[in-house]
Amino acid sequence: MASNTQKSSEAKLNTLMTGPDERGHFGLYGGRFVAETLMPLILDLETAYTTAKNDPAFQAELTDLLNHYGGRPSPLYFAERLTQHFRDVAKAQGGTGGAKIYFKRDELNHTGSHKINNCLGQIQLARRMGKTRIIAETGAGQHGVAVATVCARFGLPCEIYMGATDVARQSPNVARMHMLGAKVNPVTAGAGTLKDAMNEALRDWVTNVRDTYYLIGTAAGPHPYPAMVRDFQAIIGNETRAQMLEREGRLPDTLVACIGGGSNAIGLFHPFLDDEGVAIYGVEAGGHGLDVENGHAASMNGGRPGVLHGNRTYLLQDGEGQILEGHSISAGLDYPGVGPEHSWLKDSGRVQYVSITDKEALDAFQLSAKLEGIIPALEPSHALGWVTKLAPTLPQDNLLVMNMCGRGDKDVFAVAGYLGIKL
Amino acid sequence: MTSLKETRIDRRFAALKKEGRAALVCFITAGDPDLETSSAILNGLPKAGADIIELGMPFSDPMADGPAIQASSLRALKAGHTMRKTLDMVRAFRKTDADTPIVLMGYYNPIYVYPNETFLDDAAAAGVDGLIVVDVPPEADDELCLPAIGRGLNFIRLATPTTDDKRLKTVLKNTSGFLYYVSITGITGAGSANPEDVQLQVARLKRATTLPVAVGFGVKTPEQARAIGETADGVVVGSALVRAIETSLTQDGRATGNTAGAVLSLVEGLSAALRTS
Incomplete structure (x- = not known):
């Protein structure tokens, strides 16, 4: 507890938004x-x-x-049926929760992400x-x-x-x-x-x-x-901030984004880092599960700090410092490293990094398609996988924004294969 | 900067200067294609004519290397090579050779996880003389270079065709032993530089430093070695030696009776070229 108190008082004194240093x-x-x-x-x-x-x-x-x-600004969309779905889930479990779900629609950008x-x-x-x-x-x-x-x-x-x-x-x-x-x-x-x-x-x-x-x-x-x-992607978070203020008259309570290298996530998160009331979640690719050796791509949840590709950051590596390949159903997430600012935000405790497996992402992919008529890319399907777990546990007035960072056109054949759909 | 006592590398360059010839610097990857064969090559290199040895520390992602050295790294790792085995090779080498300098060359991550301070202690104790760590620039000198110097190890830096005079000052600041001139913009084993360009560049570097200058990247044949040896203090050959290992292997990648001999005879030819110029 003592260390937690210290951490938050440090965060108040020092803004989290001015990094990196001159080196x-x-x-x-x-x-x-x-x-x-x-x-x-x-x-x-x-x-x-x-x-x-x-x-x-x-x-x-x-x-x-x-x-x-590029087609900006991208809409901030109230996902009404998903919100209702999570409220139904919460009710079935005897709860009264179910956060209000918004998608930041960056999948509508030119080129689809x-x-x-x-x-x-x-x-x-x-x-x-x-x-x-x-x-x-x-x-x-x-x-x-x-x-x-x-x-x-x-x-x-x-x-x-x-x-x-x-x-x-x-x-x-x-x-x-x-x-x-x-x-x-x-x-x-x-x-x-x-x-x-x-x-x-x-x-x-x-x-x-x-x-x-x-x-x-x-x-x-x-x-x-x-x-x-990060600066070029921060437009995602800056727009979200303005759109949410306009729509709900206040900031969101919860942000969720998937993490491969982490550019869509840092873009959404960065403008909110100093807003202590905003809970932030980054979702890594859990692949076959974190307990499966070299079977996931969760650098922060399943890796250690190291140096690769020009930066020091959390890496998937063996005991000798040899880099592992990692695995994810999503080709955009199976990278053994992660952006260094995320590594720093993990250690500081400001952002919580969690993971979602291939299967959970596939389930979320179908949920979005069927309930919202939005076919997401497999990458944000991981973010939605976490929303699926988190949203029913949050109160109904909790404003949750998930970055729908890419559309699923590129994935439809692969997903059809996984689901055994005959075309 | 921290001052270093005279090192094995300094003594070797001083001796060769008296002989009036350039050093033959030979690179092999430790553990390629297996520990036993690699040790046999390492131990045979001085007799074959290598004046300084660069021993590669295998890494899964050698992003400054061309196909030959990438493949050698992967062969070594596949055979179960580790950093401790690399240091064991050096320790064993030192039992029979007290004079030939060994420089460990590679990438930062396997050192970083060792971790740094322990690695430097173990490397110095094993008889390593210097380090070339491709992806640690002078901007990060405090984390590896200065602690290495503190243990009497030379930290050797690369200068390249993109290193202008201003940048050269930064590169030279904590460099010792020798300066390694990468004669092309590119990866190891790629095309060769034109000898006149190399001559001009070496002259430029020598105006900026009293350190010996060794030239590498793209040196494959005795003729090229001789031409570069006329202007540089050292000639580095790497991919060509590693390629000789590769071509001597069986189809499934195992060493043959010819593997060590193929490398060492190539070294003999390169050495002869530098001694007759």
Whole structure:
């Protein structure tokens, strides 16, 4: 108890929103752990980003793109039937609860997920820096599609690294990237998933560092990426704040978002970190269950701090510091690391990180489709899996916002397969 | 900075300077393809002509390395290699060779989880002379580089074609033993740099430091080694040696009677090239 009291008084004294420090650290986490070849570029990028961030012309151009090309603001939707469902569940258990559920509809953005928010920001930065070639990694392909999209829009050549396993399980997105003019490079190293794609993108970058911009898709990697991607995604939380104030006249009580690298989550969470009354939950991919060795992708619940891909953060690793592949039904969540700000928020206790298994996510996927007519991506299905557990335990006046960060078009064939639906 | 006493690496470069030739720096991955074969290669390297040995610490995600060294790392890990086994190899080597410097090279995470202070103690006690940790930049000197220097270990940094004069000062600040010039922007084992460019770059680096400069990345043949040895104080060969291991293996990846010999004869050829220039 004593330590809890101390923790909350520290939180009052120090805002949680000013990180990272000038070396890119969020407490122990973050930093710039990259090969020397990349260091000068990373330092240039930091300077360019700081300048752009403070340039009203940059911000105005970005806002215009987000609104008219990206389709923002995304609606804050009251999920009435789900709310009723959770109240029925609570009642059946003898309770009177059932939080009021809102979805932040970032799945309605152009390209179908929150990824476009970050890509529009970074492509503007790449152009300002005079870079003529864009590379990126992708897991589920949502980021790859968003990168291919902004590259098409601005006429820049683009190469996407994607694990061969993910190429197979997310084929609709691979087709989209091709149609948008991107070159998709399947990566066969390792298990052929997101971590291997990121290794290969880093190898490309180190080779073509002079003309190439690496458009990282999540709030991870060397400083300034975690802070920069968070800033571009914070529009999710800023809109949510304004929309909820307008709609309910007060802030939400509960926020829930899924965590792979954690960009949609930090985007929703960050503007609320100093609002102590807001309970915040990040939902990791529990795969086959946290007790199954290498059978999940819950870096924070089932991993330890380490250094990979430019930052120190929680990682899935063995006792020798060798990185594990992880597993999740969702290609967007099976990454063995997580953004460093989340690691810091976990240790500080400000955000609670929980996990949802493949099966629980599949159940939530169907619940959303049947009750709300919204087919979610498998990634936010994990967030909804946690809402399914949490909402019936909360009072009816609890305002809960879940980030519906991506739509499920890319997943329908895979899910049909899991559910044994004959097409 | 913390001052270091003269190290085995310093003594070796000083001796070679008197001989008037460049050092042959040989990289192999510890435990590749198995502990026994890798130890045989390591122990045979000085006689074959290696002046300094870089012993790779295998890592699951070697993101600055090309296919040859990636594969060697995975072979070692598949054979059950661990950091303690790497240090055991060095300890055994030191029983018969008190003079040839060994530099451990690799990535940060396996060191970080060891953890750092214990690793540095164990490495120094095993007879390691220096460290090259690819993903720990000078900005993080306080966590690994300075504690290493405190234990008498050289912390060797990489300079690259993107390292401008301003950045070079930062890179050199706590570097000792030698400066490793990565002659291309790229991963290990990729294309080779043009010798005239290397000459210009080495001259630039030598204006900024009195440390010996070793040049690596893309050096494959005795001819290339000789050309680079004319301007640099050391020539690093890695992927070519690791590739020689790979091509000597059986189809299912096991060592053959020829594995150690294939590597060591390649080293003999490289060494001869540096001695006849």
